[in-house]
Amino acid sequence: MSSEEQLSAIKGAKVLMVGAGGIGCELLKTLALSGFQDIHIIDMDTIEVSNLNRQFLFRQSHVGQSKAKVARDVVLRFRPNISITPYHANVKESRFNVDFYKEFDVVLNGLDNLDARRHVNRLCLAADVPLVESGTTGFLGQVTVHLKGKTECYECQPKPAPKTYPVCTITSTPSKFVHCIVWAKDLLFAKLFGDKNLENDLNVRSSDATNLSEHSEDVFECRKGEDIEQYGRRIYDHVFGHNIEVALSNEETWKNRNRPRPIYSKDVFPDKLTKENGKTEKGSATDDVSAMASLGLKNPQDIWSLAENSRVFYESLRLFFLKRQKEIGNLTFDKDDQLAVEFVTAAANIRASSFGIPLHSLFEAKGIAGNIVHAVATTNAIIAGLIVIEAIKILKKDSNSYRMTYCLEHPSKKLLLMPVEPYEPNKSCYVCSETPLSLEVNTHHSKLRDFVEKIVKAKLGMNFPVIMSGASIIYEIGEDLEEDMVAIYAANLERALSELPSPVISGTVLTIEDLQQEFSCRINIKHREEFDEEREPDGMLLSGWVEAPVDKNNNKSIGNGESTSSVLSMEEIQEGEKDVEIQETSESAENVTGKKRKLSEVSKGTIPDHSGLPDESSRNQNQLEKLDVDDEDDELIISNDWESLTKKKRL
C-alpha cells in the first residue's frame, strides 16, 4: 500500500477508543495527529485531581467533568476539522451492542480492568471487529492484536489470580504489614461500613463460643443510647483488645510465633475525645471529610505513633457516622476515598503495633491497600504509539506484520520494546472456541443463586445471562422480562440445582448465553458431594479455560485489591528473590520513593491488571534473560527484529 493509500485508509477509518485515562489521552492525541478523522470515545469517569500528572489533556479546571467530553474538546482545539464523538458512559451499557460495534473498523482499548476488557473482547468477537488491547504497569506495558479466528482473543490466555492470603494469616497470625492492611480493608472496614449481608471472617478465629451474646454479629452495630465515642471505644477494644486476648488463649498458635499484645483504648487515649459540636470540621462534601485534616496531621508520609493512629481510627470512624451516614452499609474500600484510606491505615497500624510489625505511613499504606503501581506517563505514550501502529496495520490488512509488543524496563540490558508475532487462537478457549467447561458442584446443596453469582457473573463475566437446561430456561436477567417470569426466576434462585423445575444434576449440560455480549458457552455439570471449605470456599469447582493459576498450598484466602486485579503490591515488590533490580517511581514528582523491584517478580507478575497477559510476558522474559548484551554501551535498544529471540507462530 502506498503512503497515499495508507493515509486514505486512516482518513476513512471509523475508530472506537474505550478508556480516556492514562493510555487513552495519549492515544487520542496520537490518533488525531496521525490523521484519523472519525474517532468515538467511551469513558465512564470524571476527571480527578490525581489524573492530572499524566492525563495531559486535562487541567485543574476540568476536575469533575467527563473525561471523554473534555478529551474531545481539548483535541479539537488543535485538530478542529476531525470528528470526535464522546460517550460519558460505561462500555457495558446495552446501547453499545453488537450493531454499535459493527460500525467500527477497529476498536482500541485503553482500559484498566479485566471486567470491561472481557466485555469488549466478546463484543468485538461477536461483531467481528479487530481489537487492539493494551495495558501498562509502571515502566511495563504491552499491546496485543486480536482478530477473530486469526489471533488469540483477549481471553485465550488464563489471567492471574489476585494475590491472596490464607484466612488464618489475616485473622489470627499476621506477620507482614500487608496482612494488617488486608485485615483492615477486607474485614474491619467491610464489617463496619460495607454490606452487612456479605460473609465476613472478622471474628472467625476470635469469637468465643461461650460468650456469644457479647461477641456475636451485632457487636459491630452502634447500640441504642451509645454515643459515637462509646461506640468507637467499644469497637477498638473489641478488635484490638478482646479479640487478641481470645487469640492468645490458643497456646498452640503461639508456640513458634511472637505473642501479640492486646491494646485497649483507655491505655492509648484515656481522656475523652469527642470534639464539641464538630467545630473544627471543614465543609460537608465527601471529598473534604478527612480525619487527618481534622486532627491537624499534614504529611501523609509521616509514620504516626500508636496514639496518633488510634486518634485517626476514632476520628475517621466518627466522621463516617457524622458526615457519611447514608453511605454506611454500602461502602467498599476505594483507594481514592481519603477517609477510607485514613481509617484503613490507622486500623492496620494499630494491629501491626499489636503484632510487633513495623508501622507505615498513610502514603505507603494507601499504595499497599490500593495495589498501586505508580503510573509512568512515558510508558503510556509509548504504548499509545504502538496501538496506533497496529491499528494502521489492521486498516492496511497487513496481517503478516501484526505484532504484540512488550514494553520492558531492563536497564542493564538496554532493551525497551519486544515485538512478537501474535499467537493463534487457543482451541480450548471457552470464549472464542466452542469448548465446554465443567463444573463440579453439590447439586443438592448449591442453590441456583450461588451458581449465578459465583460462576456466571464472577467467573464468566456475564451481565445479562440466560441459563438454559436443555430447551428450558431456568434463569434470565433482562430489561424487558414479564413480571410472572421475573417471579419464577426469583423463586428458582432460592432452589437447589437438583430441585429446579428442570433439575440440574450430574450429566446436565447447561447453556449460558449473554444476549448483550452475544456470547454463549456450555457447562457440563458433575455432582460432587464434599468440598474443602478452606480451599474451595465457593463449594464449586469450575474447570476448563477460565482458571487462573492456583497456589495448591494456599488455604482459603483473602485478596488484596480488586477481584480482577493482581497488580504487585509494594510489599510484594520489596520481597523479591533475585535478579536485576528495577526502580519504581512514585505517583507524583514530589513523592519519589524509588522503590525497587526484582526482575524475577516483574516477569512473574508483569503487566497484570492493565494487560492481563502475564504468562506471555514471562514466556518472553525468559528469552530476554538469555540475551548477551554489551553492558558498557549505554544506548537503549529498540528492537524491531526479534525473530531469533521469539518463537514465531505464523498466522
Ligand SMILES: Nc1ncnc2c1ncn2[C@@H]1O[C@H](COP(=O)(O)OP(=O)(O)OP(=O)(O)O)[C@@H](O)[C@H]1O
Ligand atoms: N467499564 C468501563 N466503561 C467505560 N470506561 C471505563 C470502564 N472501565 C474503565 N474505564 C475507563 O478506563 C480508563 C482507564 O484509565 P487509567 O488506567 O488511567 O485509570 P484512571 O482511573 O484514570 O487512573 P487511576 O486508576 O490511576 O486513578 C479510566 O478513565 C476509566 O474511566
Ligand SMILES: [Zn+2]
Ligand atoms: Zn479466546
